Amino acid sequence: MEGKDKENITIVGAGLVGCLLACYLGKRGYKVTVYEKRADRRKASAGAGRSINLACSDRGWQALDHIGLGDVVRQEAIPMRGRMLHSQEEQLNFQPYGTGNQAIYSVSRGGLNSILMEHAENDFGVEFVFDMKCMDVDLETAKATFLHYGTKQEHHIQSDVILGADGAFSRVRGIMQRMDHFDYTQDYIESDYKELCIPAGADGNHVLDKEALHIWPRGKFMLIALPNPDGSFTCTLFMPYEGVPSFEQLNNPAEIEKYFKEVFPDAYRIMPSLKQDFEENPQASLVIIRCHPWNYKGKVCLIGDASHAIVPFYGQGMNSGFEDVYVLDQMIDKYEGDWNNILPAFTKLRKPDADAIADLALYNYRVMADSVNDPDFLLRKKLEHRIMELYPEKYKSLYSMVTFSHMRYSEAKRRGIAQDERFKKIISEHDVASMFKREEIDAFIHKNLDILIHS
Ligand SMILES: Cc1cc2nc3c(=O)[nH]c(=O)nc-3n(C[C@H](O)[C@H](O)[C@H](O)COP(=O)(O)OP(=O)(O)OC[C@H]3O[C@@H](n4cnc5c(N)ncnc54)[C@H](O)[C@@H]3O)c2cc1C
Structure with a gap:
């Protein structure tokens, strides 16, 4: 089913899900424009330091392979065949994730986003407009208003369909919340997170087994590390934002050093920039967002984190968002491009699955926090x-x-x-x-x- 008479589709948000969605719809021949509030990451990110990664697994690969981009992404992906548990006594315990060659893959978040943008633009005719923040959407008519960050001028557009891929704090969803019978919940968990780094060794190689996702589970707090192709690992520290121990408590270099030496001794020895990273990198919260319905008639629909933001403890946020795109694509075939049928059917089919992975991710968080002992x-x-x-x-x-x-x-x-x-x-x-x-x-x-x- 090709893009019906080249309908105009507006995507709000050029994150991972918005960009993959743009590729799918562009490939079908729709006239796709993506509005992103940030600057073009491909220009802004050159040499911009921190490398942040995430785990891609089968659902993500299915969606990437279907559009022909899986192998491009695989070139830089590092297989992680299991979790390597690091005890406080510095004992290692490797637990394979699956059988045979099964692995999850560490991929660069920025690299993947750029690949998707590049292909959307060059192969699938998608237009990107950066520095444009969505301010308002008229749900009945699919008109939207954007504000340009530089000129501060408003920009009005008329579309056939608007898809909100604008993440956990979605503006499009905020507008839908004004509708009657729109259900919405937002729950923060007690842990925040901060990204840290284990650099490559003197020889440029990884200083820990690179084919593992490293975990230092410590009940209510936890450190994890995923490998990068440059020999480094990106670490994420999860811990409560208040109480003992907490981010609130680790508020000076001496406390940070003491805490890491005692709790993550083997990691501490290979984190030379720990105190600086801790000070410079932001502390961020973790939120679970559920809402219903995701669509307004055949005109507007939420997708990815905008419709279901989950905690990262199953490594499925992006994967589920990519699966959303894959499922929406199937709905386009099934309903022969009729958005009045596609969007309600997509919500109906996908909402129970989004709820299920939200529950499972939270369950895994509780397992890691409470059940390891x-x-x-x-x-x-x-x-x-x-x-x-x-x-x-x-x-x-x-x-x-x-x-x-x-x-x-x-x-x-x-x-x-x-x-x-x-x-x-x-x-x-x-x-x-x-x-x-x-x-x-x-x-x-x-x-x-x-x-x-x-x-
Ligand atoms: C610590 C952590 C680790 C994670 N690890 C994994 C993992 O290992 N595996 C996995 O599958 N998932 C993981 N995730 C989840 C994953 O990051 C998200 O599910 C994924 O980024 C969602 O993509 P998205 O495109 O829906 O939203 P986002 O990535 O949030 O993109 C939204 C985009 O919309 C733009 N935007 C927002 N508001 C507006 C506006 N008003 N106007 C215009 N543009 C706007 C934003 O600038 C952004 O570019 C992790 C998340 C966290 C927090």
């Missing part, structure tokens, strides 16, 4: 891991269903909850810990396989 939880994970080792074809963990499949998030969540309940029951009825010690666990799993893997 819960013996029952660790035993359930050990049992699950052994089942996966013995029967990789028959059993898929919740993590695998979310990360390495295209199963609907809502279905993955349903199955994951059921699996967890089954494991809880088995562990309460049988002495599974002793079976591991006596090496009887494989026989037990084999005997109870039907119950254990039932989906």
Whole structure:
């Protein structure tokens, strides 16, 4: 289904999701214009220091491959085959993410954004307008008003459809909130985050295993590190914004140094610019946003973080936004380009999945914060891991269903909850810990396989 008579489509926001969406719609022949409030990152970011990365997994790759950009992005992506857990006693424990060659990939956020912009513009005829902040949208007529940062002049546009890909604090959503029957919730979690850095070693190579996502789990706070192609790692420190310990408490170089030396001793030794990074890099909050409906008739629709911002503990925010684009594209085919059908159907189909991944990401945050020291939880994970080792074809963990499949998030969540309940029951009825010690666990799993893997 090609762009019907070259309808005009306005996308608000040239972030990751807005740019991928622009590629998809441009490829279909729509006349696509993307308005972005910031400057053109391709000009502004040259040599602009910090390298920030994120994890791309199967849902993200599916959406990139479908438009022919997967291999371009893969060239700079680094596979992370598992999580490397660093204990406070400096013990390392590697846990593979999946089986065989399964991996999630560290990709540069800025690099990926630039690739998408470049291809949208050069291959798919998309026009980008920068320094233009969306101020208002008329939902009935798909007219919008933008303010140019430089000239301070207002710019009015008329479109056939407006798609709001303007992120967690979406202006388009803010305008939709004035509608009757628009549901909206915004929940901050108690943790904020800050990006830090582990630089390359003297030889230019990575100083930690580069094919792992490194995690220093410490209950209510946690440090993670993802590799970059230049030999460095981008680290993210998650910790409460107030209380003990908290960002509020770490307010001077001596406190920062003392805290890191004690809590993340092995990381501390390889973070020479820690105090400077800590001081210079912003502390940011983490928010969960849910709303409904995402669309106003066939005229305006939210997508990506604008419609469902989630916490980053499943590494699925961008991946789910990219999957939104993939699903919207299927709706265009299904409803033969009729936006009056496409947008309501997209909301209806996708909203339960967005809710499910929001719940799962929050669940993972609680797991990381509270369950790393819960013996029952660790035993359930050990049992699950052994089942996966013995029967990789028959059993898929919740993590695998979310990360390495295209199963609907809502279905993955349903199955994951059921699996967890089954494991809880088995562990309460049988002495599974002793079976591991006596090496009887494989026989037990084999005997109870039907119950254990039932989906
Ligand atoms: C610490 C952290 C780690 C993360 N790690 C991962 C990960 O490993 N894997 C993963 O899949 N996801 C991850 N995410 C989530 C991911 O970053 C987001 O889901 C993704 O960036 C959403 O893309 P988006 O295009 O919807 O929104 P954004 O990236 O926020 O882009 C929105 C764009 O809209 C522009 N804009 C905003 N308002 C206006 C306006 N009024 N007018 C015009 N333009 C406007 C903004 O400038 C921006 O360019 C992480 C998030 C965080 C916070």
